Every structure is written in structure tokens, then in C-alpha cells.
Amino acid sequence: MSDRKTNPPRPGARVRGSQTGRPVMALLDLLGRRWVLRILWELRGEPLNFRALQAACGGISPSVLNTRLAELRESLLVEARTDEGYTLTKTGRELLTQLTPLTVWSEKWAKALK
Template sequence: MTKTPKPAPRPGRRARGSTTGRPIMVLLDLLGRRWVLRILWELRGSPLTFRALQAACGGLSPSVLNSRLSELRDTGIVEQRIDEGYALTEQGRELLSQLAPLTAWSEKWARSLA
């Protein structure tokens, strides 16, 4: 049985946790999908080809990677560059910079639990 992929989340459309499609809820739906954060993390430097990105993510099936990349392209966070592979767009880089405070907080939190 083939699973129908979820459409890429869009503000204004129903999303997991929101019937109204509030932008923050749509973003959290997208970021909460399996492998999305890892893909974004691996693309933080230079562009990666499909195979290089799959290897960097370790254990990610080609079909799931293809699905996630499609969602991330549809939402303007990742782009596919000819002869370079996949890369973060300006919006994608801005999104990662907005996540930096969460990284700092999580490290502080982890130390407090140690």
C-alpha cells in the first residue's frame, strides 16, 4: 500500500495543530516532519547533491529524502541548483539563524540536567 504524501504546509491552510493555518503552526508542522531539521542542518554549509545529502543524513531513504526536499522547495526554504545540488535559500538561511537561540538554550538546558 502506497502512502499519499502530505502536501507541503502553507500558511492559511490547515496544518497539524492548527485548523486556521497560522504561520507559526504551519512552520512547526513543517519542521516537525521526520528528517526536515536534519536536512536543513546538513545544508547549513555548501550545497549538497542528492546522494551526498542522503549520506550526510545517514539512514534516510531516497523516497523520504525526495519527499522532504520537495516540501522544502515548495515552501521556499531549499532550492535545487544546477550542477551544485540542494542549498538553503535566503529564507532557509534566515530560518536557521532564527533557530540559533534554541541551540544555545538547548545546550544550557542539557548542562542543567547533567
């Protein structure tokens, strides 16, 4: 598993559209990158290897997937376990917990849109 360096938005640093360094701004930047939310979502269950994750994401291109994984690993949200695959870290799982209510909310939203 590769360990290339990207440099994902970090608390304390300037990120897209914000110089304050506030952690939430870094988080919004990170989560707003294409595929990030989806990847976290697909890792909610058991670890998935690269190709499985790629398939779970409906055929995301391997180049982007790899970039996103590098960012998420640098951000300590995802880790790669040899012989198991990619999985959420403890921190990552906490974040996902915050996001799971979105499933239920999205059903209501869907009704509002009809």
C-alpha cells in the first residue's frame, strides 16, 4: 500500500476559503472533496481492499481513489491494514458516527423533494 504525500487541509493551517486555522474549516474542506464522504461511508462496515472499495464506490477511478485514500490516511481517518485492507481509524469511525443520521434525514428530504 502506497504512502504518497498529499497535503490535505489541516487544522491550524489555511485551507480553501479560510485563513483562520479553525479546525472545522479544515474539516469542511476535506469532506467537501469529491468522493471523500462516499469513501468514509463505504468503509462503515468491514475493511475493504483497494479494488473492493473501488467497486463499492461505483467505479471511481483508481487515481482519484488513491489520492483520496492518501489524504484520509494523512488525516488519520483511514488506515491500511496489511492483509485486511482499508478501514476507518477510531477517529474516523467517530466522524462516521456523526454522519450516519444523514441516512434518516435524507429520506425526509427525499419526500420534501417529491
